[in-house]
Amino acid sequence: MLCGGTDSAASDTIEWREQRLHYVICGSCGLKYMSPRPTQGWYLRFYEHEFWQEKATFQGYSSKGAREAAAIDEGTAKRVAKQRRRALRIADLLAPVVSLDSASLVIDVGTAFGETPALLRERHGCRVLGVEPSAHGRAYCAEVNGVELVGRYMEDLAERQPFDGEVDLVVMSHVLENIVDPRAALASARRLLRPEGSLYLDTCNFYFNNAVNPYHPYVFSPETLTDLLARCGFGLLAQYSETHPRQASWPTDPYLAVIARPAVAATLTRPVDVERLVADQQLGLSLLAESKRRRRDYERSGEAAAGSASAGAAGRSTSQSSRGRTTPFRPPSQSPRADSDPPGS
Numbered sequence: 001m002l003c004g005g006t007d008s009a010a011s012d013t014i015e016w017r018e019q020r021l022h023y024v025i026c027g028s029c030g031l032k033y034m035s036p037r038p039t040q041g042w043y044l045r046f047y048e049h050e051f052w053q054e055k056a057t058f059q060g061y062s063s064k065g066a067r068e069a070a071a072i073d074e075g076t077a078k079r080v081a082k083q084r085r086r087a088l089r090i091a092d093l094l095a096p097v098v099s100l101d102s103a104s105l106v107i108d109v110g111t112a113f114g115e116t117p118a119l120l121r122e123r124h125g126c127r128v129l130g131v132e133p134s135a136h137g138r139a140y141c142a143e144v145n146g147v148e149l150v151g152r153y154m155e156d157l158a159e160r161q162p163f164d165g166e167v168d169l170v171v172m173s174h175v176l177e178n179i180v181d182p183r184a185a186l187a188s189a190r191r192l193l194r195p196e197g198s199l200y201l202d203t204c205n206f207y208f209n210n211a212v213n214p215y216h217p218y219v220f221s222p223e224t225l226t227d228l229l230a231r232c233g234f235g236l237l238a239q240y241s242e243t244h245p246r247q248a249s250w251p252t253d254p255y256l257a258v259i260a261r262p263a264v265a266a267t268l269t270r271p272v273d274v275e276r277l278v279a280d281q282q283l284g285l286s287l288l289a290e291s292k293r294r295r296r297d298y299e300r301s302g303e304a305a306a307g308s309a310s311a312g313a314a315g316r317s318t319s320q321s322s323r324g325r326t327t328p329f330r331p332p333s334q335s336p337r338a339d340s341d342p343p344g345s
């Protein structure tokens with residue numbers, strides 16, 4: 001596989017469109033991957049014609065006919081809003097580490113609707129390019145965000161480009177896990193970048209997000225992602241992810257994000273115990289689920305307690321104040337649930 005190792009242990013099997021897709025975990029490096037994998041050609045057709053359209057369908061259109069009749073725009077608006085939130089997070093993570101200005105060139109691979117390049121251009125005045133396969137996403141990039149597209153797939157940039165060695169930032173957000181040959185994609189990214197350029201990359205975190213689905217031939221952990229980057233000639237500049245499940249207290253982030261710089265390629269090896277990895281993943285998944293449950297309970301209890309002068313809710317007082325203000329004027333017939341439902345339960 002990517003590390004050159006040949007032994008693997010069976011992991012998940014998923015069913016999709018009457019097909020069975022199997023995942024294994026590499027016994028040498030711990031990478032989780034689909035085996036066998038769909039071909040790149042299959043993915044190319046899928047992303048071009050179905051991916052965003054299918055996601056839009058999931059936003060409430062029960063059938064293809066209903067989706068077409070209702071127009072796809074409502075689903076698209078929700079997807080764009082989500083992409084905008086992702087773009088804001090990416091821009092915030094980049095800000096302290098990567099300096100961009102009007103002379104900078106940015107390429108966003110798998111840009112979807114072009115929200116990230118549009119935001120970076122808005123903030124820094126940089127020149128932005130996008131790569132996007134979906135006909136739906138490409139149209140939005142061009143018509144709404146004015147993002148120039150230079151290819152549909154990272155594979156389109158495998159050949160020499162006029163801007164090789166001139167790119168200041170390559171963004172690959174939720175992309176690498178979807179590519180059949182991530183080494184080739186990272187080789188292209190490295191060729192595009194200036195020596196002092198940066199790669200921003202985020203993906204699902206194996207330990208907290210068992211992201212097995214037909215779009216994901218790979219599920220990376222912080223370790224397997226760092227290994228792959230090192231092999232492809234990238235060194236980590238910054239890493240944003242939950243700590244290992246055995247060190248995490250209450251994890252909230254199912255993703256991992258890194259910023260890397262071109263470096264001398266290196267092979268990292270570390271002993272892997274697949275059973276322990278699987279146990280760590282189970283621990284991570286249950287910690288994240290419990291953490292989410294606690295947060296939901298806390299927020300509910302915060303809403304119930306809003307307006308009461310609870311010292312324990314001091315950190316939330318600002319966001320709760322507008323709702324809290326109305327509480328004292330509640331008619332007496334409505335029982336103040338906060339009294340019987342203490343926060344932190």
Ligand SMILES: [Zn+2]
Nearest residue numbers: 003005026029
């Ligand atoms: Zn491996």
